[in-house]
């Protein structure tokens with residue numbers, strides 16, 4: 001294609017993502033977004049203005065070299081596109097799928113000021129999928145250093161840190177409490193949004209190229225304490241995430257039919273309950289489900305519920321029930337990724353905005369029968385800058401519901417802090433660590449990701465893993481003292 | 484992969500297995516548990532650490548064949564492997580010299596009460612133990628329990644062995660007996676039994692420790708599925724327990740939550756048994 005003028009580029013419309021039709025995808029767990037075809041990717045890449053001062057890069061938490069990789073796609077040089085990508089981001093197939101692009105890279109793209117931003121996330125996924133299929137940018141291990149490193153937790157923070165240190169020639173062992181590595185990418189985010197094969201591919205590849213050892217079924221704080229790890233290893237990185245679910249403090253939370261989104265999603269994703277009884281772990285979803293919350297976790301839980309209902313209905317030859325999102329703020333404050341919110345609506349999720357649960361009511365068998373709620377209205381802005389929802393007096397009403405799933409945010413899992421003298425924690429339970437280097441208050445221990453920031457994003461956890469790896473390497477080479 | 488080193492049938496439906504898992508054996512203590520998953524398709528189930536051998540790197544588990552997972556586990560033989568074996572989880576039992584103590588084991592609960600009884604005896608307590616089961620064929624470890632007890636009582640519901648009746652009957656007599664001032668009671672067994680033990684000791688205000696067996700998935704505090712209501716609020720059995728002050732437990736809520744997946748558990752068991760029969764038929768025709 002001949003070189004286009006900026007005005008011509010700006011005339012090209014943003015290319016939609018081809019998706020599985022909503023009627024079909026309601027009844028399966030396979031991926032919704034199908035990915036760009038090569039021509040579409042190239043045309044979308046033509047939209048980028050190759051800004052001298054690219055605003056998009058500033059919006060990305062790890063500063064991906066966006067104009068460079070897009071230019072390479074445009075030129076049809078995928079090997080080069082992968083190279084540019086990997087300078088800052090090891091896991092583009094994952095980030096392209098799950099980053100909240102609208103508030104990060106795409107939210108800052110100059111084209112977004114007047115029209116629609118370049119589909120950076122979709123192009124990133126395109127590059128990531130190319131790399132998964134062709135492996136043009138192999139991971140290479142530097143000569144062995146003989147240094148032993150323990151990484152605790154195999155989520156995006158731990159994996160990124162392990163890979164970067166493995167490439168430097170260090171001997172890395174990952175300890176993971178579950179039976180399968182990947183953290184939230186495996187147990188939380190559903191297959192229809194992030195195929196587990198993508199995560200397994202990345203993990204296996206890192207293990208094979210860099211000789212990283214993964215010890216599953218190892219709970220640090222119980223199997224070994226942190227202090228015991230420090231005897232066997234030179235340095236330790238903690239990427240244990242924020243997996244401890246919170247429950248609303250309202251009456252009725254122990255009724256049958258009430259669960260945390262973590263329990264529900266773990267049953268569905270990690271244990272594959274949607275394939276019960278071929279897989280042993282069951283999951284129960286009733287005919288009227290209320291998911292409380294408005295973030296990614298809530299959207300994932302509600303869309304899994306809808307699919308399970310649809311599968312059961314098709315099997316039994318009856319009608320699907322209802323699934324609701326119950327959220328105390330309004331549509332404009334929904335923190336979930338825009339795409340997931342839109343997909344949920346298309347699939348048939350019912351949204352009850354400005355609605356706050358105050359009690360869960362049970363029947364004589366201690367099974368949930370209703371959710372008592374009050375209506376809310378938006379008042380003055382709060383600390384987060386969003387308008388604070390306030391209760392409308394006397395507006396209580398009961399929703400007939402048989403399943404309640406709480407998606408209210410999570411806190412760091414405390415087990416890793418057992419016998420970890422000197423590893424300071426905040427009142428929120430997060431580890432105290434320098435955000436630039438990842439250093440904790442305990443010598444030879446780094447931390448990053450959700451365990452430090454509280455529940456955040458995949459890319460911010462990866463960024464933290466990367467920064468910590470760089471500082472750990474500098475420390476090990478003696479280039480940077482602890483104090 | 485974790486290899487089964489030894490297997491023994493304690494009753495028709497109660498099996499003992501020794502599993503090679505050095506990472507768990509190195510720090511295991513009485514009162515803790517492991518999470519076991521047989522294979523890729525398997526459920527994660529919690530089982531108490533009945534014994535451990537640090538030098539050999541092994542853990543002993545004892546389980547009752549109830550549903551799909553425990554029945555499948557019961558078919559495995561030495562040399563077979565398990566996909567996951569995570570632990571040790573939960574807090575160990577607190578052992579001290581309290582004076583006169585009563586240890587109660589019901590059914591498969593005899594297995595986890597044994598190491599606690601032994602430790603209490605070693606710590607200098609005067610130990611009275613009571614074990615019970617529905618019927619004689621479900622009892623095991625009578626001798627082992629006897630050797631670590633100062634007084635030993637055995638009951639069966641149907642009277643086929645020892646005293647006829649529930650474990651709460653001799654317990655009540657002991658509590659009434661002014662010559663024994665009982666300092667503490669431990670009870671492990673079916674939730675219903677533990678509930679009635681705590682109801683029995685409550686009027687006498689004797690502290691009663693129970694080991695709760697809620698439904699679990701991860702066992703590390705991540706799902707909240709194992710939560711139990713205590714007087715002071717909800718707690719996670721896997722990280723805060725599994726042992727709790729039995730007088731504070733909301734038993735009715737616990738019992739009802741245990742039955743939440745009953746239909747699915749039946750379906751899983753039937754599906755499994757059907758598959759086993761089909762496989763059995765296939766091997767027969769091949770022969």
Ligand SMILES: Cc1cc2nc3c(=O)[nH]c(=O)nc-3n(C[C@H](O)[C@H](O)[C@H](O)COP(=O)(O)OP(=O)(O)OC[C@H]3O[C@@H](n4cnc5c(N)ncnc54)[C@H](O)[C@@H]3O)c2cc1C
Pocket residue numbers: 098099100152153154155156157158175176177178181182183184185188189218219220221239240241242243265296297300337413415416448449450451455456457458459461
């Ligand atoms: C359902 C859901 C959907 C989400 N959707 C998105 C999204 O669309 N986009 C986005 O950017 N972010 C999303 N997030 C947030 C994102 O997944 C997290 O911010 C990110 O995974 C944090 O990475 P991490 O490596 O810090 O921790 P995690 O991914 O939580 O991994 C921590 C790992 O450590 C292990 N571990 C914990 N304690 C121990 C211990 N004591 N010993 C050994 N191992 C231990 C855990 O088992 C786990 O595997 C979502 C989160 C959830 C729950």
Ligand SMILES: Cc1cc2nc3c(=O)[nH]c(=O)nc-3n(C[C@H](O)[C@H](O)[C@H](O)COP(=O)(O)OP(=O)(O)OC[C@H]3O[C@@H](n4cnc5c(N)ncnc54)[C@H](O)[C@@H]3O)c2cc1C
Pocket residue numbers: 516526527528529530531532545546547548549550551552553554591594595695696697698699700725741742745748749752
């Ligand atoms: C801390 C703890 C320690 C335990 N120790 C022992 C032990 O040493 N020996 C022993 O025989 N049993 C023990 N149990 C109970 C054991 O986990 C269950 O019997 C087992 O999970 C049943 O699985 P199944 O598939 O064979 O039966 P299912 O048919 O699935 O269930 C039978 C019953 O077991 C309970 N159950 C089902 N799934 C689970 C689950 N994932 N987690 C916990 N309970 C479940 C339910 O009450 C159910 O009605 C323990 C439970 C806990 C919580």
Ligand code: SF4
Pocket residue numbers: 059060061062063064066089095096099101104105106120121124459
């Ligand atoms: S990593 Fe995420 S935020 Fe950064 S460019 Fe890629 S999609 Fe955008």
Ligand code: SF4
Pocket residue numbers: 047048049050051054055056057066067108109110111118120
């Ligand atoms: S801001 Fe937008 S147009 Fe400019 S370089 Fe970045 S993606 Fe391209």
Ligand code: FES
Pocket residue numbers: 698699700701702703704705706707708709710719720721722
């Ligand atoms: S088993 Fe999941 S929190 Fe206890």
